[in-house]
Each structure stands twice: as structure tokens, then as C-alpha cells.
Amino acid sequence: MTLRLYDTATRDVRDFVPLEEGKVGLYLCGLTVQSEPHVGHVRSAVNFDVLQRWLRHTGHDVTFIRNVTDIDDKIITKAAAQGRPWYNLAAAMKRELDAAYASLNVDPPTYEPLATGHVPEMLALIERLISRGHAYAAEDGSGDVYFDVRSWSSYGELTRQRLDDMEAAEDADPRGKRDPRDFALWKGRKESEPETASWPSPWGPGRPGWHIECSAMAGKYLGTAFDIHGGGVDLRFPHHENEQAQSRAAGHAFASYWFHNAWITTAGEKMSKSLGNSLLIPEVLKRVRGIELRFYLVAAHYRSHVEFSFEALEEAAVGFRRIEGFLERAGDVEPGELPAAFVAAMDDDLGTPAAVAVLHDTVREGNKADDPTPYAGQVLAMLDVLGLHPADPAWGAASSDDAKLTSAVDALVAGLLEARADARAAKDFAAADAIRDRIKAAGIEVEDTPTGPKWTLI
Template structure:
């Protein structure tokens, strides 16, 4: 299996630190507001990566954190005139509900930043002792990472320190690029958002939170650190610097998923073109939303337009439709040696190649085309084998009908009932040698886009675009 490593700037063969085990840390949401499409895509990418590793026989430990204390959380709570912890908890529940709705499996651990203050304090003290951090020049509770003390600073994004933007200007730090490990409470911020430490009363900086939580659950050396492309700098760059400076090997691979545009324009709340997860789920079934979010390579930009969810639903129905057709036409036919199907080599190769899900989906659609041809030609064994392979592939991608309940909607059941009534009428006409009436029924269905197939003992139908 190969994965693109941001730090190396190339696709590398994946070799786990511990044989048959994979450890993954993913930066989860900052819960200052309800989830949007970008949050769903990022979480889904690493859910799919974990699923594929599990299928390949690895024991997977996936950690996805929740940033529940942050400048943005405090600002939004103040705007809403509510407690910051109450706002964070409500939004965290909304994220959990949407993850569940999308079929994203719960991580092994989902730590909150506020539950790991002692680990953050220990890490900051280590950096102070090693000479890679300093107390604020004005004597406040602020503690900063000393970027000049770490020669490798900038290695993740391949930048020199003079090329980097300052996080925020401050007179109490040595240079603009130095970033906060610990922050004094600002005027107007509630005391409930602060903790007593050897450096003074305050709260953690953003970057130290993830370094502390990743190390707490996965150790000082783990396999993969993931997150959205927008987190490469400054968040992940600073995580890498502070963790390495503390003496940790940290992550072997850095993986970043691409961002989402809306009609070709970068999605932004300031532009008013962000898409909430609630809006997505109102427009299409959750299974179709999952298909859409998987339809572009995880490292590429995914564009959202008004038509994409209907296109995704149609594509997924085409895959599910083959399973339904097989269930109708092969209901009395089973081949025991095919029930546990191996995934097609092409499908495996695509997912092993930097998790190329779009190419894997193309393999599935080609298999359906070939499977329908097998059914048309009454190649029963070949059709059944492809049915089992398709179901196995859908299971891997979290798109199988069995993972979403029935794949049929009431309209499909009503259509099937009406068509079967016409088929029975046609069969009776044939039995009465009223061939003109039988042909009339067949032609009427054909004009409606429904094709009939006469087997030796029964008649089946399918939509001609299926």
C-alpha cells in the first residue's frame, strides 16, 4: 500500500511501526459551530482509510480529537450569550449525529482538549527545560515556542522561517513567528475557560492540544497524522516542531485531504457559500451524500454544485440496481463457492494506490455493466459471481444496501408491483395464444424504458438505463 506523505512530498510505501497494527491521529473539529460539508469530507476520508487498513488485516487505532476550548469557541459563545462549554457540547453532539448518519464509524478514542490539560502542561514544561520555549517577555502567563531554537522548523511545508506569516503580532514574544503554547485569559473571557499552571492562570494554545492528545493515546511515535489541507500551516507545522523538539519521533506519515469549492469558488462563510451538513441531508439520502464525498480523490478539490447529489444518487442506484436485479432473476440460484467473494484485483490495486476511491468506483461500474450483460445472456454463474464481488466492494466503501437498511424506496416497490401485474397479464395472454396482446404489453413497457427478459421459467424486468 502506498500513501502520499506531505512531509516527503511524494507517494511512499506504507510500512507500519508495529507489525499488523496501524495508528492514526486525525485533527477533528473545533466545535464553535454546526458541521458543514468540509467537516464531513475530512472525517469520511479517514474513516475510509481506516476501513481499508482493517480489510487489509491491520488492527487500526484511530484517534479523532475534539477542540472544545479555543478562541473561536469563546467568541461564538459570547455572541450567542451562552456558556462556552454549553455551546461546545451542543455542537459536538451535532457532529456526532452527522458522522453516524453518514456511516462514519466511531474512532477508538475521541478525546476533548479540556480533558487533557495535565498532558499539555507536561509537554510545555519539557519544551521549557529543553530550551525550545520561553515565558512571555512581559511577565504574563503566555508561553511561546521559540522557533529560532529549532533548525527544522518549516520542514512540513518546506518553508524558511522568514517566509512564514506571523500567527498574531505581540510585543511579549521574541519574533513574529513564535507561537503560543499557553495563553493568559483575555479581558472579558470567563474564568471557567482557564486553568492554574506553573506558568500562571490561562488556557492552552491550539497546537499544543493535538500534540498532547496524539502522544497520550498513540505514544511518541505513531504511523499517520491526518487532517484537512488547510491545517498544514500553521497547525501541523507547529505540531511537528513542538513534538520533535520535545524529543518525540511523532508521525511517520502526514496525510492531508483536499478542500471543497462551491461552483468553482473556495467555500467560505464570509462569501456566504458554505454548505451545511443539514442542507446536504435534506437534498439526498445519506448514502448518496457518502458516495458524492468519496467521488473525488481525497487529495483533490471536491466541487459542490446543485446537481452533484442527484448524480451521486443515480450512480449509487445503478450499483444497487444490479444487486436487486440479481436478487430477482437469480432468486432460486446460488453457488456456495462464490458466496464469500474475493475483491477484484483492480479494485484492490486502486485502493492500495493512495486510496484511489474514484478509480475503485469506476471498477465497480464496469463490473455492473459486464454483469448486466451476463444476465442478458443468461450466464448465471458469472452474473452471480459479479453480484458477490460488487456487494463485497460496496461493503468496503460503506455503501452496501445492508449497511443502510433497504436500498429500495417506496416508489421502487410500487413500480415493481405494477410491472409484475403487467408481466402476469402478458404471461396469461401468451398462455391463451393472444400474442398480439402479449406484444402490446411488452412494447408499452419498452416505451416506458422497461425491458423484459424471458427465462425458462419466469420473466424479469429492468430499466433500460440500468
């Protein structure tokens, strides 16, 4: 079966055909490193990670680019409010972001370009747009440069909007614009901004606008035409609309497919710092392990909005522990073949809910089988594709505290099981049953096996 993906541009699910057979170029708009990452921030990275893992599993050579926006209005404003250099804030938040990705076993991209390291490419792209009649320098002495939206007749095609129905772009002072919808490609330096936040340009010192950054970096690492561009659904407009317009106006084919993941919401609203309802990754990982948080994120379809709750997260964590308990009972097993139903689910627009259902079904069948080995092999193969293999070394460093906790719980449960065994040997079955009930009430299930009792978290 051929992989089929929902393309935001065409608004339908269609066969994915790479531009070059066997090779795929992916570009994910990474985060603006202005603050600590929360659960909503990392969803795109996890969803894109599953996509690239599936593409690699199906034999594609993937070049994956995930940029970092490390210069931006918000970074400058927040750094000033904290009394620190903007680059200090950006570097610190980049480290927080790296740690969050690592804690969720998100594979590093092929390249992770920083916006500040690619200003020459941005300047070259802006000059190309000016030479082709699609951009202009403001005449108000600000040093700003704008994309002329009326010069590009296809503007609005990604999100299917008419230009006259759009609101004014709010990314720069409107006084130097020919049309209020024109957006900034270059921002002349203001007196209130630090000199370190500007670069020389033909229009005076300044810094790039947000949209030009991604077009320039995508072009540098993937060429003028590549396969898939993605990010959160909130980036469709204006960011991705503007990226596509400026890139194609420069004569570049740009992305063939657009891949957007939905929001994670709390109380029905997009999770964000401004709403004050964000959940920082280190705080969430005090309640569940990284592998359990990833399982929670993977189990939802990437285009489905997720209403976050700790109850749902902890329910997913319990479900994953059942899978781990099955694998532990099965013993040492190598990954086997993927079930056909799992493959079909993944090929159907990365249908992880159906794929996870196959995973649970296989565990149930394995629990009933005399020989769980083949089922365990299939389970490991599926977990591997989803980035959830419990033995993946990536979980090791993040799970050291969990290992200590498990060891401590194991020692406590072993003591109770020994007391239960003594009660049974003395034929005091009421006491033995009472101990078992205490263990179960603590969320631990005991299974009597020929080699002795084994316990797993319920």
C-alpha cells in the first residue's frame, strides 16, 4: 500500500509521491526560543518524528530540517524585561528545548539551522524578490523591506483566502507599506533595540522578518523544491502562506505537500504561555515518564485536536505499562514483522490511533497465547516504528530515576509477597488474600507463575 497523506494545500488525502524516488526532503518550522517548552510546543516535533520514522522504515532516505528561530520581536522584548541579552535568553531556551525533545525520544534532525546563522541567505532572497518586482524598500526611512502581496496573484492560495478579506499584517509599522497586508521581509533597526540584534544590509542595519527565515533555510538545505513542509495548524496563516508566496514569487517550486498537526488545548483553548495554562515538560515528567508522555501524544491522530488532562495522560500511562508488563512476561524477544493492519493504518494518513489499536489487540492475543513470543516480536516492531521501544538507549538517561523508583517498589513488593507466601504456607489464606488485596489497591497486579509470583503496574 502507498503512503497517503492529507495535504493542507489541496485539502484531501492523496498518494505521497516523492520528487526523487527513494529520497524525501522534510522541513518542519521549529520553535521560537522565547520561553520554556510546554506539551503543546512539542507535539509537532513528535508527530513529525513519527512521520520520518515511518518514511525511513519504508525505505526512504530522509533529509529532515527543523529550524530554530533565535531572533524575534518576542525574544528581544522578553530578554529586555528579564534584564539579559536577547542571545542569552535564546541560547538558554534552546537548551531547554533540546532537553524536552530528548526526554521524548525525538530523533535529531539532519540539520537544525539557526536563523541568526543564515542572514546572508535571507538577504540574497530578499534582493531576488526586489529584482523580480515582488518586494520593495519602504520610503519612510525606516529601513524596512516588504513583500508586495498585490504583485503575486496567487497570494492566499494555501489557505484559500481572498486578499481583500484579509486583515492587515501586524509585523511592522504600517506607514511604509503600499498595502496594509504587505508583510516585512527585513526590519530596520529601531533605537529601542540592542545593536547586537541587527545585521548590515543594503537598506541599513536591521534583522530579518520571521517568514523570510524559513524560506531561506529551506532553500539552503533542501533546494528550491522539496517534498513536505509542516508545523502546527496555527502556522498556516500567515506564516506558511507568506513562506509559499515569497518562495514561489522568487521562482522556487517550494513544498509539494503541507503537513499540519492540530493543537493541544486546555479548557477548549490553544495551549499557550499567554493563556497561562501551559504545562512545562519538566513539570509533566514529574508525574509520568517521557515514554508515557510520548505514547499519549502518539495515540492521537496528528490532525485531531487533543484536550489535555492529567487524567487522560495517566490513563495512557497505565495502558503503556500494561504493554511493558506483557513484554516483560514474554522475556527476551527480537522485533518481528509488522502486522498488516498496522502497516495499513500508518499508510492511511499516518493513522496512529488505528495503529495503536492494533498494538493493544496484539498484546491481548499474546496474553492469551501459550507462546507469547511471536506476538511480543510484533509488539516490539510496532513500538520501534512509533519511537516507543522500551529498550531504546534514548530512554536510558531520562529513566535513571524511574529505574531507582522501580527498584525500590520491587523491594517493597517482594517483602509483601514473601509475607503472603508465609501466610499461604501456614494455610492462613485469609491473611494471604488480604496482602494480595493491599498490593492490588496500590495499583499492582500479582501473577503466580511456575517460577514464582511476578508483579506489574495495573
